[in-house]
Amino acid sequence: MPVVTIMPAGKKLNAPSGTPLLEIVLKSEEGIGHKCGGKASCGTCHIFVTEGRKSLTKIDRTENERLDSVVGVGSKSRLACQARLGEEDITLEILGFASGL
Numbered sequence: 001m002p003v004v005t006i007m008p009a010g011k012k013l014n015a016p017s018g019t020p021l022l023e024i025v026l027k028s029e030e031g032i033g034h035k036c037g038g039k040a041s042c043g044t045c046h047i048f049v050t051e052g053r054k055s056l057t058k059i060d061r062t063e064n065e066r067l068d069s070v071v072g073v074g075s076k077s078r079l080a081c082q083a084r085l086g087e088e089d090i091t092l093e094i095l096g097f098a099s100g101l
């Protein structure tokens with residue numbers, strides 16, 4: 001099972017491939033916004049994936065459109081509720097400036 005490292009706390013969790021990153025972060029008990037409950041409509045679960053992002057599920061149109069409206073988006077941005085874990089270890093960063101928090 002891949003290892004997910006959650007920054008800035010540095011917590012490490014194992015999760016099966018296919019698990020939404022939001023579910024993993026919530027399990028870690030790190031604080032993350034998720035106002036819409038994972039429907040890609042609020043943008044509060046915006047994270048950076050700093051390592052292993054190519055192994056995640058691809059960004060679909062819905063996620064892409066939502067990210068377009070989020071403050072601070074960059075090349076490492078994902079919505080934690082939409083990105084699912086692949087087969088490789090990843091490192092993600094919870095952001096303090098996600099819109100709507």
Ligand code: FES
Binds near residue numbers: 038039045046
């Ligand atoms: S929880 Fe709302 S966009 Fe991810």
